[in-house]
Amino acid sequence: MKLLPLLVLFTTLLKTHCVNIEENAGQFFSSGHTNNWAVLVCTSRFWFNYRHVANTLSVYRSVKRLGIPDSHIVLMLADDMACNHRNPKPATVFSHKNMELNVYGDDVEVDYRGYEVTVENFLRVLTGRLPPSTPRSKRLLSDDRSNILIYLTGHGGNGFLKFQDSEEISNVELADAFEQMWQKRRYNELLFIIDTCQGASMYERFYSPNLMALASSQVGEDSLSHQPDLAIGVHLMDRYTFYLLEFLEDIHPASKTNMNDLFKVCPKSQCVSTPGHRTDLFLRDPASVLITDFFGSVRKVEITREAVNLSDPIEQEQESPMNDDEHGKVFSYADQLPVSEIIHQKPKQKDWHPPDGFILGLWTLILLVFFRTYGVKHLKHIF
């Protein structure tokens, strides 16, 4: 007698379990990416910019710990701090004062080092336009199902980032590079993090879909350094990346923390500057985006119930005879993702500038000459 309710209970449990599997399976598909890449760039050299190298290396460490292999990480460091003559602890780069955490370790693979970190190389890596002789470790071999994390740090200003004290990359160039990546289907979703002064200006000009951006400070604010270490004699980290590293230390490959928690990292009380973020180009809701979608490399499993029939041979397609009226037909690419329909961007208001000083000076000169030649008495006719 008791068997029937037990059987009913068992079938309901099985059903709900199946439904759970469906739900879990559904969750697996929610992001749509199959592989993860990371491009981590430190753009400044010289000993007093130790903290930028430490920033990049700490993000590298977190990303590697969460599963992205070295073959999928492009690490660009503009200077070698570990072997700098002034380093009192050679072969180490510390991120916490009192030398608690050595982010250099013994398995760091730097792909672009020293003078190879240039704006041109960075853009070539992003867009894939590298000479054929470039080794695989220096290429970003992403496809349209890759989620890419891009982290930049260094000295920046309103609308630009300084590379190596000799050149700059502007926010327009960066936005165009991302658009090239979109058109060539080089990413599925892209997370852009920048830790420089006035970092928010770098993501102002983005216009490609599926971009999410985070910056350490707004326009007009400076990102501040942290962790002064007296033994080494420099600041070891920047504030934003320091708290970002603390946040990431709590993430493990299976954690379900989402982007909204990332946006809350380093509030103004800790960072002194106001971190900013941009999500309007991103199609999914940030609350449904996991941290590990970008920082980790989680293998996805695709469940299918269809059987694929491999018994029939593949038939060659018959070539149809060419029609004359098909000759003059002009082909064009279909707009696969109508961006302008999806994203409603307000047209940017051009600020009114007063007339140029040169024009003013020229007109003043003309007026002066006029009045000099014809006498000042004409002035009363004007006024």
Add this chain to the structure above:
Amino acid sequence: MKPRDEGSSLSGLLRYRGQQDGLLTRLNAPICAVCYFAGVAWFMGLAFEPFTLRTYMSENAMGSTMVEERFPSGERALATGREFAAHKKRVGGMPVDWLVKTMQARGLEVFTQSFSRTLPFPDENKERFMVKGTNVYGILRAPRAPRTEALVLSAPCSPGDNNNQAVGLLLGLAHYFRNQIFWAKDIIFLVNEHDLIGMQAWLEGYHHTNTTGMDWSPLQGRGGSIQAALSLELSSDVITSLDIVLEGLNGQLPNLDLANLFYAFCQKIGVLCTIQGKLQRSDWDSVSGYSQAVQTMMLMVLKQASGRPWGDHGLFLRYHIEAATITGINSFRQYKTDTTTIGRLLEGMYRKLNNLLERLHQSYFFYLMPSLSHFVSIGYYMPAFGLLAVILLLRALDLWVQLSAPPPRTEDGIVDVEQSSPGLLSVLTPLVISHLTGAALYMLPIRFQDMAVEHFPVSETEAVVLTAIAVYTAGLALPHNTHRLLSGEGTEQGWRVLKLVAVLYLAVLLGCTALINFSLGFILALSLVPVAAFVTPHVPKVLSAFVLVILSPACTLLFSVFFFQELQEMPVSFQDGWLLYLSVISQGILDHSLYGSLVYPLIALLIYPCWLLFWNILFWK
């Protein structure tokens, strides 16, 4: 005012210009007086604290004082200093062997350099004539860096009981630095004999130049291009304050960042720091506070104007090496600082200099410091000189207008024929004779010292100085004799042309001097610009002759000597002051031949002839 509807007729223009000329001539003297007082007031106002800027570190690579100083062995340094003193007394000079052995024991690469020099005449201040000595230096090689850059720490080997602790601290620091691995530049520890002469020999040997005719042996070991240098002078076991000396040869100053670095570390470690030996005060709005700042600034101005290096560091500046001298002062204060703290301060400074990537160039090279925490840059102090130079230009303009004005008609309408343009000879002759006198003032004292010693019962130094003064005074008698050479009388136009030339010449001279050595240019301008402005043949002769002599370069120097002693709170009686004045002249001549100081040639060959031109104008007939 002209009626408006006269338009632009020719006569109207001429009348307008005439009025303008009248304006210029009438207002010239008042404007000149106003400019002069404005210039002096501007200069005095430079020391007023709201008009100055706080010092700050400009070099990014040096950053803040964020470094950990761990120098432990001040006592051992003092023991080494006592050992050095004992060996110095035993040898009766520089204990070369002991120094070589000690430096080698500390792991440095040690080399020596011997030098010799015969002074043009004996130096009575330091009692030397034929100088022979040895420099000893040890190089601490950077553990991992290529040998491209170097820093220098030097201490002089002085006779008697001076600077023993400095050498001891130098050796103690060498021992401590050798154990660190973070040096990116070689550090050269130098002990030089006969202070400036030894330093000159070492620098010439290091840079392969020979500008002063000294004899030295080539350097066997070298360390790359020197980025910065510090010279240490410490004569007591404990000190109450540290003084920094910045003025170098020809009034050149090191980059302000070096002084900023010193001040920053003094504040971090808590050592009392002074400049010009004067403490800075925080009550800038009170009279005594302001006068303290003015005194500090005037001391710096006088030291810079003298053109001599006021410490061993002064000779480095010529090679574009930023250098300063740090002196330890032990006076009657309660709080004493020990040697370990001084060692820590130096360690911190060297660690920060180690972080440099290029030579110090971000901060100012031309500045004045009314106190260690405030400075006045060239943009703020140049207008003071500019106001004085404007007087000369106004005078020149006035003379030009007078020269080109139509000649005044006499009563019967005949133009005075004698107002024709003066002969070139009457203008050129005073010029040539003045410059010949200047050349005599430059060359005769040293050349004829032997003859003077034969005929008069004086020593060589006195002979040189007295010959200089004699030639100077002889120049005063020139105008009366020049006119015996020239036939006929000089004309009204003649002296005007000569004065125009002289005024423009003085303006160019003072301008160029002020650009290189502002203090010298300003002090000379203060005395010579009134001379240039008011002298004409028509002013009362006796009074203006007296004023002219008072304002001549020699008397300016005499007053400066007395003023300098007053500022240092060691006022001298007239007797001692006169002897000090004579020694200053001899030191100036010696500096020129030993190190290439340009003050003596400038005054003898250029300023003095210019002043003689004005003297000529005064006695123009």
